[in-house]
Amino acid sequence: MNIEIIAFGIAKDILKSKSVSLELNDASTVETARKALIDRFPQFESLASLQLAVNAEYVQDDYVLQENDEVVLIPPVSGG
Amino acid sequence: MTLSREELVRYNRQIILPNFGVAGQEKLKKASILIIGAGGLGAPNLQYLTAAGIGRIGVIDFDEVSLSNLQRQVLFTTEEVGENKAATAIKKLQKLNPDTKFEGYETPIDSSNALDIIAAYDLVVDGSDNLPTRYLVNDACVLLSKPLIYGAIFRFEGQVSVFNQLLEDGSRGPNYRDIFPTPPPPAMVPSCSEGGVFGVLPGIIGAMQANEAIKVITGMGDTLSGKLLLFDSLDFTSRYLNIRSNPENPVSGSSPTITVLIDYEAFCAGPALQEEVTESITVRDFNQKRSEVFLLDVREDYEYEISNLGGINIPLGAIEQRMNEIPKDRQVVVHCKSGARSKQAIEKLKKAGYTQLLNLEGGIVAWQQQIDNSLAVY
Numbered sequence: 001m002n003i004e005i006i007a008f009g010i011a012k013d014i015l016k017s018k019s020v021s022l023e024l025n026d027a028s029t030v031e032t033a034r035k036a037l038i039d040r041f042p043q044f045e046s047l048a049s050l051q052l053a054v055n056a057e058y059v060q061d062d063y064v065l066q067e068n069d070e071v072v073l074i075p076p077v078s079g080g
Numbered sequence: 081m082t083l084s085r086e087e088l089v090r091y092n093r094q095i096i097l098p099n100f101g102v103a104g105q106e107k108l109k110k111a112s113i114l115i116i117g118a119g120g121l122g123a124p125n126l127q128y129l130t131a132a133g134i135g136r137i138g139v140i141d142f143d144e145v146s147l148s149n150l151q152r153q154v155l156f157t158t159e160e161v162g163e164n165k166a167a168t169a170i171k172k173l174q175k176l177n178p179d180t181k182f183e184g185y186e187t188p189i190d191s192s193n194a195l196d197i198i199a200a201y202d203l204v205v206d207g208s209d210n211l212p213t214r215y216l217v218n219d220a221c222v223l224l225s226k227p228l229i230y231g232a233i234f235r236f237e238g239q240v241s242v243f244n245q246l247l248e249d250g251s252r253g254p255n256y257r258d259i260f261p262t263p264p265p266p267a268m269v270p271s272c273s274e275g276g277v278f279g280v281l282p283g284i285i286g287a288m289q290a291n292e293a294i295k296v297i298t299g300m301g302d303t304l305s306g307k308l309l310l311f312d313s314l315d316f317t318s319r320y321l322n323i324r325s326n327p328e329n330p331v332s333g334s335s336p337t338i339t340v341l342i343d344y345e346a347f348c349a350g351p352a353l354q355e356e357v358t359e360s361i362t363v364r365d366f367n368q369k370r371s372e373v374f375l376l377d378v379r380e381d382y383e384y385e386i387s388n389l390g391g392i393n394i395p396l397g398a399i400e401q402r403m404n405e406i407p408k409d410r411q412v413v414v415h416c417k418s419g420a421r422s423k424q425a426i427e428k429l430k431k432a433g434y435t436q437l438l439n440l441e442g443g444i445v446a447w448q449q450q451i452d453n454s455l456a457v458y
Contacts, residue, residue, distance in 0.1 A: 008310055
């Protein structure tokens, strides 16, 4: 299945784009998506502790993804 | 707390708003707000909250106005460069509204003073510019049961939320640690001076924070409690994410492990800090052995033009392509503006097999402060 990854902040630099699509096995969890992201973008490892939001809701790692889900990566930003 | 005739005139345009009225204005007059940081976010908060008639406003900022602030911190002028931000802001805001009582704190906020300072206010606005202060202010507000208006910016993007708001059922809304339980490595959280910031952005995000502060105090409308707003000024999109209170939140969860303020610098530095200590060099030590080492400057070309230490300039993004210009058999000292990018460059070089690498602590900024004041700063 295909899911859409949307990146904010420094995550945009790592993905080199605001959004990328990721191909995963059906019924993959958020944790699997996280690992797949690290495989494809090794630098993402340093953001591995990031909480992920799916379709505008923050979810835990065991959350099961569905086709066309939108996963949002929001690293903290510090500027003021 | 009754309003004078002059106040009824001054605030007329908001008093006549539906659901605001004299009662709303009296709530603002009774309220006290602490603004952390009088910078990009702090300035618009200060201006709108002073104008709106908040009774007492505290401003904490140890820093001075600098030339590179003025592109976005529109409260300050060129002739105020070098003056303390909190004091300068208060001087100007007092003219905007003579009825507001101001208190300035020209000191950094840290674990030793945060609870005492914050306890004296009803609400806190976070306009700080670094992660340790953000965790500190969050935890202090949770421990003291104060609502916190969160705002943060990076390049063209901003985040806004309302944390720890008292809800109708008597509980408190989610806070910073519900969204960001673990800080990423410092290199992943560039400041405005490292990452850049679009000048109008803090004006937009700071004004949104002031908007939420006034709503929390007057009880009007629906606030961003339980929601994180992500705003991108480049494609002008907004997204709202729903945040839930995490029962495992160490400061507000069901069995809190943080009951007093901790060392937030250490907390945000993570385990990488020890690593860095072994492979860095102070500007003073570097000054002693300057001729013996290869100096690599990983800042951008235009930064190099403003001022440099005579190193070879290879911007961070070009390290991989230009690695052949960096010797493997010599001690290499790497520097940038303040030490974050040089650390990333060292990681890249290590992966390529370099072993004799030292990070210049505090970068060219530390050199300017401790060795050569005549260097141009930016």
